Amino acid sequence: MNKPVYMDYAATTFTKPEVLEEMIPYFTEFYGNPSSIYSISRETKKAIDKARMRVATALNADPQEIYFTGGGSEADNWAIKGIALANKNKGNHIITSKIEHHAVLHTCEYLEKNGFEVTYLDVDAEGFIRLEDLKAAIRPTTVLVTIMTANNEIGTIQPIKEIGEICKANKVFFHTDAVQAIGHIEMDVKDMNIDALSLSGHKIYGPKGIGVLYLRRGIKIHNLVHGGAQERNRRAGTENVAGIVGLGKAIELAMENMADEKARLTYLRDKLIKGLRGAVDYSKLNGPAGDRRLPGNVNMSFEFIEGESVLLMLDAKGICASSGSACTSGSLDPSHVLLAIGLPHEVAHGSLRLSMGASTTEEEVDYVIETVPAIIQRLRDMSPLYDSFINGKGKNFFDK
Template sequence: MRNVYMDYAATTYVKPEVLEEMLPYFTEKFGNPSSFYGISRTTKMAIDEARLKIAKALNCKAEEVYFTGGGSEADNWAIKGIASAHKNKGNHIITTKVEHHAVLHTCEYLEKQGYEVTYLDVDKEGFINLDDLKNAITDKTILVSIMFANNEIGTIQPIKEIGEICKQRNIYFHTDAVQAVGNVPIDVKEMNIDMLSLAGHKVYGPKGIGVLYIRQGIKIDNLIHGGGQERSRRAGTENIAGIVGIGKAIELANDNLESHMKRMTELRDRLIDGLLKIPYTRLNGPTGDKRLPGNVNVCFRFIEGESILLSLDFEGICGSSGSACTSGSLDPSHVLLAIGLPHERAHGSLRLTLGEGSTIEDVDYVIETVPPIIERLRNMSPLWDDFLKKGEN
């Protein structure tokens, strides 16, 4: 039996080159960067070097890069920090119905604190309507937070255009780019991005480390208080090994971005074409260059995603039915519901995401393995039985 990992959107392995750079900072290079002796200066220099690598990849200044405990913390900091710092100007935030829960739950929390949040609708492919964004802006709007690329269906939003709208209206624009970094080109200056979140474990770096880019001059309150680390904006002794790891991982991703995108797109389209040959199967999200290169999300009618995942696992294939952060939920994906799928069809979703370890042989094995699984599960499904009897659409 093959072992095929196709859940790279959930997490990635740490590349050997990344681990190699990290290891010394667990042992001999262990100094606290806030101290003044030699081994502490060594760790401080390592942090500075990692900051420069990330700044190069995003096209920003090194002093605009702040290290966090992950993507969720970065999202929380951006949204809560702006809300708190600018509450005298306004209390209105705009986001979308298809955001990661790190954004949605943060906005829901702020609603309980008296803030108003507009959740923009999306079309059947997951895109916002730019006119809807313009019309939602009021004189109380202080922040727009819209994800760069969707973690479930791969939709890449028109980020540059969103940023331009926010810039013209003097509103801060934050984007959760956790899925986008290392998979598509990002330029925070060209795209008019004020704040951007990313996470190390999505780009072949370690878990427990993330970044929030904050454009210089933005007034934002701290989320974590304590010492003076991260230029007094994010307290806590630095995760040196993690910072070194995320710096190296993003450097590698940036250096190989063009070839990575090309290969992932070819594998993605091969997998989509193969799966769509199964009757009563639909692709969720857009096609072409408006979709993340390695993202495949399909719905199989008349069966549930959990049954598919269990059957795939038995065949050595790792996939998901949506976001890894909500994998224990029995509710259908909020993203699939937002693009207009009824509950019963949203329950039959399968997300397969490709990465650097993926091969043509892996893709072909999945294409060969999935059809008999779907046929077997449908033959066990009362929904399929009713469909055959009634000939419903």
């Protein structure tokens, strides 16, 4: 290939030209503080209101239920800490899953150190929670359930509507981290009985450093950031006007193009999965196949190799990929998600995530299918584990 092949859209996306074009005037022309009363500030206030409406429309929410944050992680922190602390008179129990993003898991761990009890639900081999486990875990003291809509590593799409119904029936608040889902699948906060939802701009071809917390009207929540009266006295700090404008435009574009893009990415995803599985023995797709998986997500484990070596060799071939969440890329520990679905440590270390997006072409998919098997074989040829296995002295985890 004559240009880099970007296969890490789950980590971040480029900013679309239409988004950047709409943002630029709010850096150079309409730069007034939205809290001021003169004309250029009134323009920035109008721009924020327009973006809030765009986000609300995408979620089937009321604009007054949309709060802009510094990103998805802040929105997760605010939802979980804020709802838990504001409602601790009702109870101190939270339910989540073992495969959440660390923005959720570490927030829950923080609350455990401050008097809360947390149940971490197991998942099955494809990454789904069991609804009966959720029902059984709810106690009289449960105040919040937080389950991600779609997993950032293995693409599993949880049964969010059913989870919302269970929470509503038990009078428990329900938050979902929808950072990976927005723009790929329909999200309707009313139909799905979602009380709080987090999303991020840079996952949908918007700018980095901007996110959203949807909060259903009437829910008590403590503020996370204190100071000024911005965001209706809920989130202090001068607004990131250009970022807000960009997120608003990005989510509007995502909704307009979602059906066609979902079909295109699903085709490329399935071709990539079929090509890699057919070319590499002792490999496994992590997560579900079909409609219960994010359209552009492929996560595979290859026995007898180490994932970081694959990434370095792919990079030398011009392919940008990852072995899991971008937020833990510096860690030597295997993915907590892959361990939770039952992979042993040595196999989880040999995993590769390829995530596709707006600029991915079929030619690029063909190039990856051609390139990855040769790299896997080269690494296996250097592996004492593989040598032991082919000489009948070792064992394998996957069928050939």
